[in-house]
Amino acid sequence: MPDAPELARPGAFRVGVRTLELVHANQPDIQKGSGVEMPVYDRPLRVEVWYPAQEKITGTTAEYSDFLGSASDPDRPLTPFTFPGRAARNVAPNTSEGPYPLVIVSHGYLGSRVLMTYLTENLASKGYLVVAIDHTESTHENPGKFTSTLYHRPLDDLFVLNEMDRFNRSGEGHFLSGMVDVSRTALLGYSMGGYGVLNAAGAGFAPGFVGAFSQMTAGSQLLATRSLSDPSYSGTVDPRVKAIVAFAPWGMQRGAWDSEGLKNLRIPTFFIAGSEDDISGYEDGVKAIYEGALNAERYLLTYLNARHNVAPNPPVSPYLEPADYMHYSEPVWDERRINNINQHFVTAFLGIYLKGMEYGKFLDLPVNSLDETWTGYMPRTSIGLEMRHSAP
Template sequence: MKFLSFFFTLAFFTVHQSTFSQENFLVGDALPDAPELSARGDNGVGVQTLDLVNKNQLDILSIKDGKGQLYDRPITVEVWYPATIPQNVDEIETYTQVLGTNGRAERPLVPFKFKGRALRNALIVKTEKKYPLVILSHGYVGSRFLFTYLAENLASKGYVVVSIDHTDSTYKDAANFTSTLANRSLDQLFVLNEIEKLASPSSDSFLAGLVDTSKTGLIGYSMGGYGGLNTCGAGYSAAAIGFFKSMTGGSDALDKRGMDNEAYKSSIDQRIKAFVALAPWGMTNGVWDTMGLAGLKTPTLFVAGSQDDISGYEKGIKAIYEGAINSDRYLLTYINARHNVAPNPPVPDTMKPGLHIDEYLRYADSVWDMRRINNVNQHFITAFLGIHLQEMDYAEYLDLEPDANTGNWKGFKPRTSIGMELLHTTPATD
């Protein structure tokens, strides 16, 4: 019996190793314990790169004594979309990313590659019903390839997904933090407007006539969440604007995104119907006050680690959730996870002895398996965006008991809903 037990254990281990080998298991694939809605949709996935230019913008890095020059701000985006995959063609894309920060001596840029399930320049599936738009916005620092697991997954489910490289905020070009503070929300709105232009029926873009920007979802991680909150109605506080002025010698560049600015309050973009804030930064730094948080009216899914040491949890992300009294909102918490609840998992070939710990922690959590977090994110974001952008009947996947340890979470396999909490609060009534 002991021999047979050993034999079957060895056989299982061999199959397990084969199943999850680097060759077979790609970023974004579903683990055996993945919840139901993490499964890919029925569409093949195409991917293309677009180079955009936001003309005549204030160059934050040129500011001196409160004044700066104008420049044409480059914005590169990656676009994933429902696509036709030809027979006998592998739906595989090799992405190129870098570790490091702006080539500093202690954080040199180290290129690496990883594979995903998409086909470069595949033909988009044309349909009479336009695709909702989802915009992805990375942290400081990051890149447009930081969450390919989510981009590919959503595109397979009938979304056009656009992920931004925020100039001055990527691994390659990280610059003074003031640029990120001022530009994050502006970049998000610019990309939304540009995709609307490219989706015009008269456009010569592959997106012409195929994207419904009136049904837009915005997903922001860390500084992307900071900007996304502002984009969706949470105006910056007077304290935040004063802090920016102190950093720039008196620049008023952030004033127009403040909650005290009447033009800001009247400019909240109604095309954005749903917002996902993954570990949004700023609350512990006084970026929002009570009035600012009350300005958020967009339905919002917050995602956080209970031990977030960058954005903070009780006085950070959870405080934003509690203060956004006019939003129909959820808070998904990974118990004991830290800040990195959004990125792809680390690529094994890049994780070598001597690697700077911060390079590893860009992609990993010290408690949670990032592949597991990726799958759970896919599941809940599919449900949340499906309700608000595709009119899907997914409410049962969100109307859950707060404590996952009860084991009764809809869509989770037996013994797998554990270590999480999901809170829900409806908007305040007059």
């Protein structure tokens, strides 16, 4: 948009995109578990990969596919739709300037890997390798037990990180060979995706939350492995993850974290939330997570008067059924403006912590955006926002 903040604009790279089918073998099949038995299955994960492409590329411009409604809701029948992207499908990668820092993107419940293409394409144009996950049993097309989402989210993120490392090392036979610098990885998640990336990065779940999950799954202690009470948990916090971005992370109001769990988060974290979030909560939700993560360098960008939908692409049409429209829409803010602001601040944050860029001036801001025009903004355009910053 003409009034977009400075860092929202696309970067210098052309962008390619490909779809990959991954399989996480021998995972607990919570969807089919019953009683005290927990079968295992090979968990499929479809991912979309955006990457810097060669300068002279010829390829079909991407058209992304998603669904409205839900396969489990008879009142909102599953309805496919498509929308255009800006990346080119299956074109040759730009290997001459890689490897590139890795960004792994996790959608909400229910959602999809193409929920935030405005951001994934934008980051790839700036020299990042971006991978967004379709979390099995957590999409419109494939909804499942909520307990499956609770357990698998952080593990999906970490598995995809390992797969990107494997592809990077696989030799000339894979298009990602030599393209991925997994030592500079960021995890980015929205809603349930935010819940997952926080846990993957060190915010161990509270004992009370684990106990509630155990009751929901007939005695299964699976989620206990993602708690500080399990000695193995700390060893799963991957040192390759250097930063996380959490849009409206779910869970604090439901007891997912206590003070000890939040203090175990030590990775630089950028939170983004609406002050009137009615799904994840604000004062006792996202802001409480921010305040409790005492050992992390952290930021909190707040959209004043916004609700939960501070991350998705804009609604595909103003003529949708109300429930489908509101799944994507923010009732107060223009979604395109939110998208541009997100592009700006995520670019600044990842630029600092993954690339060592001198972007501190874009984050070193007065709390209230009306006190003075924020750096990177046109006069009169930094309005309705707050930025908090706390050091360990």
